[in-house]
Amino acid sequence: MPVSPPGPRKSAWSARFWAGFVACGIVLVLVVPILNLWVPPNSVVAVPDYLVPLLGKYLCYGLLALSLDLIWGYAGILSLGHGAFFALGGYCMGMYLMRQIGTRGVYGNPLLPDFMVFLNWKELPWFWWGFDHFAWAAAMVMLVPGLLALVFGWLAFRSRVTGVYLSIITQAMTYALLLAFFRNDMGFGGNNGMTDYKDILGWDVHQPSTRLGLYVASVVALGLGYLLCRFIISSKLGRVLLALRDAESRVRFLGYSVTNAKLFVFTVSAVLAGIAGALYVPQVGIINPSEFSPGNSIEIAIWVSVGGRGTLSGAIVGAVLVNLAKTWLTGVAPETWLFFLGALFVLTTLVFPRGIVGLLRQARWTRARATAGVPAGEQA
Amino acid sequence: MPLTHHRWRDGPPSPALRERVLSGAERVRVGVVGLAAILLFLLAAAPPAHADDFTTLVSALGADSFSEKEQAVIALGKLGDGRAILVLTALKDGRLLKAPDGRILIARGAKTIDPLSGTELSDVAADALDRIRVNNRLRGALEGALGELTLFSVDPAARYAAAQDALRHPSPGQAALLEKAIAAEKQPDIRAAMEQSLSAARLLSGSREEQLAALRTLGTTTDPQIKNLLDQFRAAPDTDPELRKAAETALSSIENRLWLVGLAANLFHGISLGSVLLLAAIGLAITFGVMGVINMAHGEMIMLGAYAAYVCQQLFREFLPASWIDGYLVAAIPVAFLFAGAVGVALERSVIRFLYGRPLETLLATWGVSLILQQMVRSIFGSPNREVSNPSWMTGGFDPIGGFTVTWNRVGIIIFCLAVLGALALILNRTSFGLHMRAVTQNRPMASVMGIRTARVDALTFGLGSGIAGMAGVALSQIGNVSPNLGTIYIVDSFLVVVFGGVGNLLGTFVGALSLGIVNKFLEPVAGAILGKIVVLVAIILFIQRRPRGLFALKGRTVEAEA
Numbered sequence: 032m033p034v035s036p037p038g039p040r041k042s043a044w045s046a047r048f049w050a051g052f053v054a055c056g057i058v059l060v061l062v063v064p065i066l067n068l069w070v071p072p073n074s075v076v077a078v079p080d081y082l083v084p085l086l087g088k089y090l091c092y093g094l095l096a097l098s099l100d101l102i103w104g105y106a107g108i109l110s111l112g113h114g115a116f117f118a119l120g121g122y123c124m125g126m127y128l129m130r131q132i133g134t135r136g137v138y139g140n141p142l143l144p145d146f147m148v149f150l151n152w153k154e155l156p157w158f159w160w161g162f163d164h165f166a167w168a169a170a171m172v173m174l175v176p177g178l179l180a181l182v183f184g185w186l187a188f189r190s191r192v193t194g195v196y197l198s199i200i201t202q203a204m205t206y207a208l209l210l211a212f213f214r215n216d217m218g219f220g221g222n223n224g225m226t227d228y229k230d231i232l233g234w235d236v237h238q239p240s241t242r243l244g245l246y247v248a249s250v251v252a253l254g255l256g257y258l259l260c261r262f263i264i265s266s267k268l269g270r271v272l273l274a275l276r277d278a279e280s281r282v283r284f285l286g287y288s289v290t291n292a293k294l295f296v297f298t299v300s301a302v303l304a305g306i307a308g309a310l311y312v313p314q315v316g317i318i319n320p321s322e323f324s325p326g327n328s329i330e331i332a333i334w335v336s337v338g339g340r341g342t343l344s345g346a347i348v349g350a351v352l353v354n355l356a357k358t359w360l361t362g363v364a365p366e367t368w369l370f371f372l373g374a375l376f377v378l379t380t381l382v383f384p385r386g387i388v389g390l391l392r393q394a395r396w397t398r399a400r401a402t403a404g405v406p407a408g409e410q411a
Numbered sequence: 412m413p414l415t416h417h418r419w420r421d422g423p424p425s426p427a428l429r430e431r432v433l434s435g436a437e438r439v440r441v442g443v444v445g446l447a448a449i450l451l452f453l454l455a456a457a458p459p460a461h462a463d464d465f466t467t468l469v470s471a472l473g474a475d476s477f478s479e480k481e482q483a484v485i486a487l488g489k490l491g492d493g494r495a496i497l498v499l500t501a502l503k504d505g506r507l508l509k510a511p512d513g514r515i516l517i518a519r520g521a522k523t524i525d526p527l528s529g530t531e532l533s534d535v536a537a538d539a540l541d542r543i544r545v546n547n548r549l550r551g552a553l554e555g556a557l558g559e560l561t562l563f564s565v566d567p568a569a570r571y572a573a574a575q576d577a578l579r580h581p582s583p584g585q586a587a588l589l590e591k592a593i594a595a596e597k598q599p600d601i602r603a604a605m606e607q608s609l610s611a612a613r614l615l616s617g618s619r620e621e622q623l624a625a626l627r628t629l630g631t632t633t634d635p636q637i638k639n640l641l642d643q644f645r646a647a648p649d650t651d652p653e654l655r656k657a658a659e660t661a662l663s664s665i666e667n668r669l670w671l672v673g674l675a676a677n678l679f680h681g682i683s684l685g686s687v688l689l690l691a692a693i694g695l696a697i698t699f700g701v702m703g704v705i706n707m708a709h710g711e712m713i714m715l716g717a718y719a720a721y722v723c724q725q726l727f728r729e730f731l732p733a734s735w736i737d738g739y740l741v742a743a744i745p746v747a748f749l750f751a752g753a754v755g756v757a758l759e760r761s762v763i764r765f766l767y768g769r770p771l772e773t774l775l776a777t778w779g780v781s782l783i784l785q786q787m788v789r790s791i792f793g794s795p796n797r798e799v800s801n802p803s804w805m806t807g808g809f810d811p812i813g814g815f816t817v818t819w820n821r822v823g824i825i826i827f828c829l830a831v832l833g834a835l836a837l838i839l840n841r842t843s844f845g846l847h848m849r850a851v852t853q854n855r856p857m858a859s860v861m862g863i864r865t866a867r868v869d870a871l872t873f874g875l876g877s878g879i880a881g882m883a884g885v886a887l888s889q890i891g892n893v894s895p896n897l898g899t900i901y902i903v904d905s906f907l908v909v910v911f912g913g914v915g916n917l918l919g920t921f922v923g924a925l926s927l928g929i930v931n932k933f934l935e936p937v938a939g940a941i942l943g944k945i946v947v948l949v950a951i952i953l954f955i956q957r958r959p960r961g962l963f964a965l966k967g968r969t970v971e972a973e974a
Contacts, residue, residue, distance in 0.1 A: 109771045186956045195705045195770045196959060199906050200952050206903045207948035210941050325903065329707075329778050336775065369786035376779020380772040381765055 043265030052254070059090075059250045064243055080239045084314040085358065087246040089351045091311040094253045096334040096350035097343060098303035101260045103332065104341035105269065106296050107276030112183075112201035113304045114328035115208050116176035118318065120305025122212075122219060123175055125318040126159060127168030128228040128236070135229055145227070146220045156218045165232055172309040173302045180301030181294065188290045188297070193279065202325050209323035224319025231313050242314065249310045253347065256303050260343050263296065272296060333372070336379045339386025348388055465492050469526055472502065473509040473543060480543075481552045488556025489588065493563045495556075498526045503553045508540040516540065559585075562592040562605070571601050577608035579636055586612040607632055611640055623657055630661030633668045641665070676815035677932045683821040685928025686828035687890070689921060690883035692905035692912075693835065694876035696920040699909055701852045701872045704763055705774040708781040709905065710898025712877040715754060716747035716884020717893040718788060721797045737802035740885070747881035754784075755877020759870045767869075781898070789895040796892035805889060820889045827886055831879060836917060838875075848872055907951050913961030923961070927951075 063086060066078040078086075095117050102108040129144040138148040142155055161167035183204060187197055215221035234241040263269055275282040275289050283289045312318045321327075331350075338349020353375070360368045379386065385393060468490065471483035484502070487495040501507040501517040508516045508523065516523045516532065523532050523540070545553070561573035570592075577585050589609040596602040610625035617625060629637050644650065645658040695709050723743040727736050758780060766773040801820050808818035839845040847868045850858040859865045887897065904927070912923025927947065934943030955961075 103771075109774070183952075186953070190956045190959050192955060192959045195774060196910060196955065198705070198771065198774060199910055200955055203903060203907055203948050203952055207945045207952075210945050210948075214941055326899075329775070332775055333779075366786065366790060369782045373779040373781070373783035373786070376782065377762055377776050380776040380779075381762060384772065 043261055052257075056250070056254055060247055063246065067239070067243060080242070083239065083242045083246050087242070087249045087314045088311060089354050090246070090249040090253050091307045091314070092334065092350040092354050093347035094249070094256050094307035094310070095304050095331055096338070096346040097253070097256055097260055098300040098307065099331050100335045100338075100340065100343060100346035101263065101303070102293075102296055102300045103335060104343075104346070105264050105276060106272040106293055107279075108293060108297060109195075109198045109332060110201045110297070110300075111198050111325060111328045111332075112205045113300070113331050114325075115205040115323055116180060116301040116304035117308035117311070118208075118212075118320075118322035119176045119179065120172045120308030121312040121318040121322060122225075122308075123162075123168055123171040123305070124309035124312045125225040125228075126162040126219075127165060128231060128313060129225050130159070130163040131231065132227070132229045136227075144220070144225070146223065146225070147218070150215060152218075158218065169309075172305050176301040176305035176308075177298050180298045184294045184297040185290075188293045202328065205323055205325050205328055209320055209325070212320035212323055220319070222320055224317060224321075226317040226319075228313065228316060236313050236316065245310065245314050249314070252306055252310055256306070257343060257347070259299070259303075263299065264343070268292060268295070330372070333376050333379065335386075336384075337375060337386055339389035339392075340384075342386070342388040342392065345386050345388030349386060352387070464490060465494060466527060468495075469498055469515050470513065472498070472507065473513060473515050477546055477549055480545075481549050484549065484552045484556050488552075488559045493560070493565060494526065494529075496560050496564060499553055499557050499560065501526075502543060502545060503550065503557070505542055505545070507543045509543055511539050515543075559588050562588060563595065567598060567601060570596070570598075571604055574601060574604040574608050578604070578611050578634065581608065581611035581615055581640065585609075586616060607634070607637065611637065614640070614644060619651070619654070622654055626654070626657040626661045630664040631668075632665060633672050635669075638662065638665050638669070672815055673936070675811075677936070678929065679815070679817060679821070681929030681932035682925065683825060683928070684932055685925035686825045687883075687887065688901075688904055688908050688928055689924035690824070690828050690831065690886055691880070691901045692908040692920050692924055693831065693917070694879040694883070695905050696909045696912070696917065697835075697879070698873055698876040700916065701848055702763075702767070702869055703770055704767075704873075705770055705777065706763075706873075706876070707774055707778040707902065708758065708784060709777075709877070709880055710900075710902035711781045711784040712751045712755060712880035712898070713884040713887060713901060714788065714893075714895065714898040715784065716751045716881030717799070717888040717897055718792065718797070718884070719743060719747035719750050719881060720885040720888040721792075721799050721893050722746075724799055737804060740802050740805070740889075743885050743888075744882055747885045748878040749881075751881025751884070752874040752878030755880075756870050756874040758877070759873035763873065764866065764869065785895050785898075792895070794895060796894045799888040799893055801889055824886045824889065827882075831882060832917065832921060835879070839917070844868075844871065907948070910955060910961055911951055916961075919961055 063078055063083070066076055067080070067083055070077040072079065095113065098116075099110065099113045102110055132144065134141045136145040136148075138145055140148045143152055147155075162171070183201075187200065192200060211217055212219055212224075213222050219225070228236050230236055231241065231245075234244065236242075236245075264272070271282065271287050271292050275287070275292065279289060308318075308322075330353075334350040334353045335346045336349065337353055338347065339345025353372075356371065357368060360371055383390065465487075468483050468487050472480055472487075474480055474483070484499065487499060497517060498507065498515070506518045508518050510516055515526060517526050518524075518540075524530070525532050558573070558576070561569050562577070564570050564573070574589075574592075577589060586609060589605055589612060593602055593605050593609065596605060606628065610628040613621045613625040614629065626641075629641060641658050641662050645655055645662065650658070691710075691713055694712065695706065698704050698706050698709070720740070720743040723746055724736075724739045727739040727742070758777075762776050762780065763773060766776060805820045805823050808816045808822075810816050837845075839849065847858070847863045848871075850861070850863055851865050851868050851872075855865060858868075884897070887893075887901075891897075908920060908923045908927055911927065912919030912921070930950075931943060931947055934946055937943070938946055
């Protein structure tokens with residue numbers, strides 16, 4: 032259940048917000064590298080090298096959760112296709128990284144990636160052209176998911192496919208992409224996907240310093256994504272989105288273009304998911320079609336739910352917490368992970384629909400109201 | 412739903428049909444028990460005309476020189492007498508013995524048997540017997556003779572296989588043997604196969620008239636082997652123009668037939684896939700239609716049903732006499748229905764009823780339930796696939812027009828699916844529970860005002876939908892393996908069926924499932940299995956843009972309220 036603050040709306044860009052945002056940014060950008068580089072490795076607070084890409088991965092998931100929260104929490108669109116946008120961004124980055132391998136592959140072919148040599152391809156397919164340039168790959172990271180979302184969203188929102196119907200057809204889209212990327216003759220590495228990367232922008236992806244750089248890039252991307260989402264929801268468009276989430280027909284009758292508003296925010300969200308995927312791939316070192324599996328996309332929704340739907344920071348918190356739990360549990364007792372995840376789905380929807388951040392905010396408002404002398408029961 | 416499984420008992424397939432497509436297990440049994448049967452058969456039905464030849468040839472096997480033995484072997488092969496199989500097999504295995512008085516005997520374990528009469532002989536001293544030797548050349552002759560003789564085997568499956576084999580490798584010398592075999596053959600389908608092989612042999616070696624007649628016969632078949640043979644025949648440079656023309660006519664007629672067979676096969680497989688989808692989707696259509704609830708755990712209800720069938724099978728194997736094992740399926744259907752239904756009611760009471768009016772949250776919560784159920788089954792039964800075998804009356808199949816096999820388990824599922832659909836239509840339209848259900852679907856507050864306990868209707872509806880999913884699981888266990896992620900394979904497809912057909916509408920689900928199944932199977936040969944599926948998915952996504960409420964949409968006020 033999304034949270035809307037009671038009482039008069041405060042400015043989204045108060046000094047207090049900036050203070051908190053900058054503080055979080057400093058902690059993430061400075062503390063981790065310092066603890067990694069300058070604290071002796073045997074110290075308690077030291078961040079070992081293997082942890083850096085893991086933290087970077089969580090931040091990518093955070094950005095992905097943020098992108099889903101933007102459309103689900105604020106516009107009421109539960110997309111089960113965000114895993115697909117994420118994977119598409121990841122594949123674009125993977126293609127760039129594959130081209131960077133050059134002649135260092137197993138077959139030493141200067142033009143073709145190993146899997147194409149293995150499958151007896153003779154020349155680079157047209158959709159691989161340009162991926163040896165980072166700028167082209169970076170543009171594609173945003174354009175491919177963005178265009179797919181634009182076309183798909185235009186078709187869906189124009190004919191007023193809403194609610195669970197939209198969820199189901201986005202899931203069908205994800206499933207179709209999953210099947211497509213599993214095919215060897217698609218030219219994306221089939222079910223093995225793409226891996227064995229060597230370097231990115233000239234730096235070795237296995238070097239700790241490169242990984243630290245990727246981590247910092249993830250922090251920056253997450254911060255910028257957060258600011259963008261906050262800008263959108265605090266704008267007039269954001270108010271329209273909230274309104275159409277709660278009463279779509281009424282907004283339509285009031286003369287707003289529901290289709291365009293949804294389409295815009297859906298596309299932005301898909302682009303954010305694509306960027307998250309692009310940052311994710313060099314840090315985990317592989318992209319394969321299982322990223323498209325429908326289960327992954329549904330899991331994103333539970334990150335958002337746990338953190339608090341309709342609270343941007345909640346999405347990030349939820350993504351990080353759930354994935355921390357996943358890393359820990361799959362290491363300690365792998366067979367309990369699905370029980371835990373399943374219980375999380377049931378409990379957050381049944382018992383804690385507001386999520387962690389939502390509950391904290393509610394508690395704060397209740398306290399504020401109590402001190403102002405308003406009975407707590409009056410707020411809905 | 413006790414009505415349904417009467418249809419399953421619709422008598423076992425006729426013996427003639429079953430005999431021809433024997434399963435592997437049955438073949439082994441034939442091998443073991445068969446020898447005794449052969450002896451009986453021979454005593455009763457051995458053609459006396461050949462008796463003298465047979466006796467002389469068998470005693471010739473005891474000759475000293477290998478070349479004499481070889482001639483006898485070849486002659487025995489040409490003789491077309493089923494008894495020769497026993498003798499030649501024994502010779503090949505080194506079990507053919509020669510008594511001092513010149514009699515030839517077959518050793519079986521400690522016993523010795525007279526190959527002529529098939530009776531056991533007790534008057535021979537074991538140590539006086541000599542083993543008849545074979546060399547490699549003789550072994551080659553034995554293989555050839557045995558191959559020809561299988562045309563006369565008592566085992567119909569072996570005869571059929573031999574006829575097929577003769578078709579695959581037609582040789583001019585086979586014609587005479589095949590003619591003999593056809594004359595002796597009683598079963599029409601095997602005789603037809605032999606006649607095809609005979610035509611193929613005559614095409615290679617016969618006179619011009621025989622070749623023309625053979626071409627006419629071969630034109631009525633659908634076998635790709637024959638097509639290759641005719642292609643070669645036509646392409647041969649020295650073929651007579653008239654024969655070539657006849658070959659072309661035969662070829663085009665075969666191609667027409669093959670096209671028809673392909674059409675029929677696609678249609679059948681499409682209907683079969685459609686009925687599987689329908690079974691998987693009916694339950695979903697009910698819960699989605701009546702309650703507006705997206706049950707992502709529906710696939711797991713199917714999976715639970717399949718495991719119920721597995722457990723029933725194991726229990727029958729463990730505790731009941733072996734002859735009862737075929738009945739496990741009949742028991743599994745109500746068990747799966749009740750078990751999955753009970754899980755469904757529990758799920759509704761414990762989770763879903765708190766989430767009415769929040770369809771997206773229901774989707775997430777039921778997804779969580781599906782993860783838990785999957786992991787639970789994995790913990791109990793382990794991740795590897797479990798095998799649920801078809802009962803004997805569902806194994807095998809028949810070939811209606813030549814070229815593709817209609818398997819009984821697929822036919823069973825189609826019939827079962829129709830029975831479930833019919834029973835469900837009866838429940839919806841003829842019982843008070845169905846009336847209540849329809850009332851709640853159409854107008855929940857009004858139904859409640861009229862005294863219908865909507866909460867109870869919800870729980871029972873959910874139980875019914877889940878129970879049907881459980882029965883779908885039993886059906887799926889008959890065509891594939893049972894694994895913890897069985898449900899996830901079908902969940903996306905069944906949602907698409909429901910959305911395509913229109914929500915809350917049995918007719919829509921029926922049409923949706925069948926058309927998806929058939930379209931899928933017709934696309935497969937053109938585009939490949941995966942690409943075909945992708946095309947269907949994209950087509951449905953586009954279709955939903957045109958008709959967001961599906962093929963058979965509900966009309967009226969309820970429609971907007973649902974969204």
